[in-house]
Amino acid sequence: AQLPAEQTARGVVTASAGNHAQGLALAARELGIKATIVMPRTKT
Known part of the structure; x- marks a missing residue:
């Protein structure tokens, strides 16, 4: 997919x-795009 x-x-x-x-x-x-990624501290 492409974003505008x-x-x-x-x-x-x-x-x-x-x-x-x-x-x-x-x-x-x-691609030089700012990314905010939220990850859990631990895996369940």
Whole structure:
């Protein structure tokens, strides 16, 4: 999926306990997009 420029300028937010967070962090870094990722302190 592609985000419009005005949305990428604001950045993205996600919550994840694993691989999704890592993948989003990598993609955001490569694309120059600010990413806020919320992860739990421990796994259940």
